[in-house]
Amino acid sequence: MRALLAFDKFKDSLAALAACEAAADALRQRHPDWALDLCPLADGGEGFAEILTRSAGGTLSTISVTGPRGAPVDATFGLVPWAKIPAAARRLLQLPATTPDDAEIAVIEMAAASGLALLPPGQRDPWQTTTLGTGQLIAAATQAGAIAILLGVGGSATSDLGLGALSALGLECLSRSDETIRPPIPARWDMIERIAGKIIPLPPIRIACDVSNPLLGPRGAAAIYGPQKGLLPADLAKLDHASARLGLLLCAQSGQPDTLMDQPGAGAAGGIAFGLMTAARATLLPGFELVAAWLDLDTRIAAADLIITGEGRFDDSSLSGKGPGAVATRALSLGKPVHVFAGQVTAGDTRPGLTLHTITPPGQPLNAALLNAKANLVTAVEHLDQ
Numbered sequence: 291m292r293a294l295l296a297f298d299k300f301k302d303s304l305a306a307l308a309a310c311e312a313a314a315d316a317l318r319q320r321h322p323d324w325a326l327d328l329c330p331l332a333d334g335g336e337g338f339a340e341i342l343t344r345s346a347g348g349t350l351s352t353i354s355v356t357g358p359r360g361a362p363v364d365a366t367f368g369l370v371p372w373a374k375i376p377a378a379a380r381r382l383l384q385l386p387a388t389t390p391d392d393a394e395i396a397v398i399e400m401a402a403a404s405g406l407a408l409l410p411p412g413q414r415d416p417w418q419t420t421t422l423g424t425g426q427l428i429a430a431a432t433q434a435g436a437i438a439i440l441l442g443v444g445g446s447a448t449s450d451l452g453l454g455a456l457s458a459l460g461l462e463c464l465s466r467s468d469e470t471i472r473p474p475i476p477a478r479w480d481m482i483e484r485i486a487g488k489i490i491p492l493p494p495i496r497i498a499c500d501v502s503n504p505l506l507g508p509r510g511a512a513a514i515y516g517p518q519k520g521l522l523p524a525d526l527a528k529l530d531h532a533s534a535r536l537g538l539l540l541c542a543q544s545g546q547p548d549t550l551m552d553q554p555g556a557g558a559a560g561g562i563a564f565g566l567m568t569a570a571r572a573t574l575l576p577g578f579e580l581v582a583a584w585l586d587l588d589t590r591i592a593a594a595d596l597i598i599t600g601e602g603r604f605d606d607s608s609l610s611g612k613g614p615g616a617v618a619t620r621a622l623s624l625g626k627p628v629h630v631f632a633g634q635v636t637a638g639d640t641r642p643g644l645t646l647h648t649i650t651p652p653g654q655p656l657n658a659a660l661l662n663a664k665a666n667l668v669t670a671v672e673h674l675d676q
Contacts, residue, residue, distance in 0.1 A: 306330035335444025343368025355423035396431035414520035425458025452565025578612035600631035
């Protein structure tokens with residue numbers, strides 16, 4: 291029996307790789323003769339850089355950067371030789387066909403420098419958070435010789451239009467008296483009169499992004515993602531209005547049309563997608579499609595007899611989305627049996643071949659479930675009957 295273990299993270303409790311390893315340990319106890327293929331998943335947030343870099347035999351570097359509230363944090367980025375990236379993923383990256391095999395692609399996750407998980411709940415406030423550290427990672431990868439940058443933008447704590455990142459890359463947000471506002475967090479935006487400066491020479495930037503939200507409006511960055519970052523409902527319109535003003539200033543400085551604010555995906559990660567598209571000419575790529583190609587997911591599903599996947603919550607929308615739901619859908623289309631393990635299961639799907647498992651014991655409070663996610667997963671997988 292060959293089993294593919296393709297877990298995503300269990301938010302706030304268990305990383306994707308740790309979930310795969312815990313499930314594998316449980317299976318080896320009961321089925322020592324099984325062949326196990328561990329394939330941790332990444333959606334652009336936590337784990338994105340490490341998972342993609344390790345899967346392609348790249349190298350990881352850790353540097354100190356500015357965290358989302360200004361305190362230093364250690365953040366890791368990867369460098370991967372072009373030749374080691376699967377062909378399907380190379381096509382999606384849309385780099386020149388003449389790219390040398392030994393050229394290195396940088397893999398960066400925004401969450402490592404500007405992520406929500408870096409802050410306790412009481413410190414989460416998009417008025418006060420910055421993407422400065424993400425820009426420092428981009429600058430470091432550029433200095434390391436990367437010929438392109440792949441940026442995952444999941445799990446951010448910010449809503450600063452990427453102005454913090456851009457300030458690390460050469461732009462200046464200036465007051466009426468030409469004082470530089472750094473970092474240009476939204477709480478200081480009313481001090482900003484104009485944007486000046488010039489971006490340092492950068493390699494092509496590709497943003498892995500699965501959201502289609504524009505920058506502004508009822509489906510924009512503030513409205514949809516602000517609340518989970520600590521934005522109060524009473525401040526939503528204020529932040530949206532301020533974002534529109536700073537967006538216009540950035541478009542004017544970069545010589546770009548303000549219609550970029552309406553582009554699907556511009557609102558990703560508090561608007562950093564918009565900021566990098568505008569000032570650094572970044573382009574958006576379909577995130578999970580790229581990850582699946584990079585991990586050679588379809589080939590690994592086809593080679594497996596059994597698919598085991600999971601994440602923190604699995605609901606009715608999961609099977610039409612990305613991550614474990616996409617893995618399950620692809621496997622079921624090939625007639626492969628699929629077992630999904632999640633901390634909370636609310637999906638009512640009963641399609642043949644799909645078995646859903648809730649790992650949290652009945653009555654266990656959320657805080658205890660988060661603390662005991664690994665033990666709960668091991669216990670649930672130990673009882674798996676193929």
